[in-house]
Amino acid sequence: MHALVRRLRRLAPSCGPVRLVGVDGHAGSGKSTFAGLLAAALDDAPVLHLDDIACHEELFGWDGRLLTEVIAPLARGTTAHYRPYDWVARRFGHARALPPAPVVLVEGVGAGRRALRPHLAALLWMDLPREEAWARGRARDGEAQRAFWAGWVEAERRHFAGDPSRPFADLLVRQLKQGYEVLAGPSGRLGPDRFVTHREGPSAMC
Structure with missing residues (x-):
């Protein structure tokens, strides 16, 4: 991933x-x-x-907390603190620090939402059709999450209908059999520019 880095x-x-x-x-x-790599x-x-x-109560209505707990401190050059949500216990945990590093990645559905875009240096979009992505997600999470997925799909549809991210993406990332195409x-x-990253063992390189 040297070229992208x-x-x-x-x-x-x-x-x-x-x-x-x-x-x-x-x-x-x-x-x-991809964000981990x-x-x-x-x-x-x-x-x-x-x-x-x-x-659970705010699948997409979290932008206010994100701006207050994370964006505002980073904009001041100070360490942000947020409380990660436990999806099993259904409660927020102990505060976690997020330092103002030279590059900080924000990954997740809605990372390119309207409220966050002014603070982004770049927006990457994982370019996989939604039905294919959802099928992969359901297979990953198993039968135990079937009811949650039913509600999630409808919530995601509504979110992207009103606040799409892909039209504002700076780069599209497509997964290949060996690595990614950007x-x-x-x-x-x-x-x-167009470049391909190839995976060799645990690392990725152009």
Whole structure:
């Protein structure tokens, strides 16, 4: 992922001293896996998982808390603190620190939402059709989460209908049999470059 890493590091800070990079896409599209690989290539850049910000009562109505608990402190150049949500116990846990690193990744459905976009240096979209992504997610989570998925799909449909992310994506990420293909996104902000990352063992490289 060296080419993508170089590109992101060249971006101007977008949230105080931080280059905040969103990784969005439909549930089940591979956001967490890709963000983990990208974070490792960025010398273990911090990753904020939006599953830690959302909760059963606020699947998508969490932008106020995100702006207050995370964006505002990072914009001041200070460490943010948020309480990750426990989806089994249905309660928020102990505070977790998020430092103002040179690059911070925000991954999850809605990472490119309207309220967050002004604070992003770049928005990446995992370019997998929603039905395929949802099928992967259901298979991953199993029968125990069948009822939750039924409610989630409808909530995600409503969210993206009113607040789409893909039209504003700077880069599209497509998973291949061996690694990922990264293409210029609809926003046109980051130019026409196209490159492919190839996975060799635990690492990823261009």
